[in-house]
Amino acid sequence: MKSILFTFLTFLIASSVSFAQKSFHKNKVIAHRGAWKAQSHPQNSIASLKEAVKLGCEGSEFDVWMSADGILVVNHDADFQGMEIETSTYKELLSKKHENGEKLPTVEEYLKAGKKQKGTKLIFEIKPSKISVERSKEVAEKSVLAVKKMKAEKWVDYITFSYEGGLKVIELAPEANVAYLTGDKTPAELKEAGFFGFDYNINLLKKNPQWIQEAKDLGLTVNAWTVNSPEDLNWLLDQNPDFITTDEPELLLQLIEERK
Structure with missing residues (x-):
């Protein structure tokens, strides 16, 4: 009986690792704010x-704020x-809609939609609060709790302009x-602080390619x-980065395919 249980647990662990490491696309393409431009x-x-997701992007980036009553949107x-x-x-925000009729999604609604597939990572950007650094930390904490509540850890990578918010995520997760x-x-400072990597502006990297x-x-x-631009995309592809965030995922996928 113990042998059967051990085998079953080993299968579950192996399945989890396989899902986390092999399920998602590996093509460097991160759709900035989703793939929105080509199809309006x-x-x-x-x-x-x-x-x-339909395009098969490795990741789809989205931005998160917190409403006055503590709802992540x-x-x-x-x-x-x-x-x-x-x-x-949030109730006040619901009085407006996107051009296609969608309401402003909460983080939980967005994660729920993203979890319906296993090919595209959800690149969760924690926006820095304009009110205070402490509020940025609170948004980071609530973001981690929301991801855990939705059991979406395998889907989510975090990015942020808030250094303090990033440190809070590293502390909690x-x-x-x-x-x-x-x-x-x-890079050395980020490594020391426990970050996974950097996601810097293309012009900054051109000035500091080292x-x-x-x-x-x-x-x-x-x-x-x-x-x-094709010029910037090709320059960056020559550097062999792990990811490229773009408003033109279709173009980037095409350029990558042409290089094979």
Whole structure:
């Protein structure tokens, strides 16, 4: 009986590892705010997420703010249809809709939609609060709790411009992948702080190309945003990064295919 139980547990662990490591696409393509541009989907909408999944992107990035009453919502700008998210209640935000009729999704609704597939990672950007650093930390903490509540850990990687928010995620979820966006830390500093990698602006990396190799030597991942032109995409592909964040996922997929 013990032998049977051991075999069953071994199967479950192996299945979990296989899902976490082999299920998701490995093509470097991170759709910025979902795949929205080509099909005119609203940015950060469920529709743009589904389009990124349909394309087979490795990841689909989305941005998270917290409403005045503590609800985490998905939207890029600090306002939604002219309403400031951080100073509006979620009920007030529901008075507006995306151009396609979708309401502003909560993080839990977005994660629920993202978990319906196993090919595209959910790149969870924690937006820094305009109110205070402490609020940024609170958003980071609530984000980790939401991901755990939804059992979405295998799907989610975190990115953030808030250094303090990133450190809070690392503290609360040390097994999570957390990348830093701002660009004011060297690869060595990020490694020391426990980050998974950097996700820096393409122009910053062009000025500091040595950071790419430094990050690789330290075991950090390399990503860049937001890379849209064929020239920049090809330059970055030549550097062999781990990921590329783009508003043009279709173009990037095509360029990668042409290089095979």
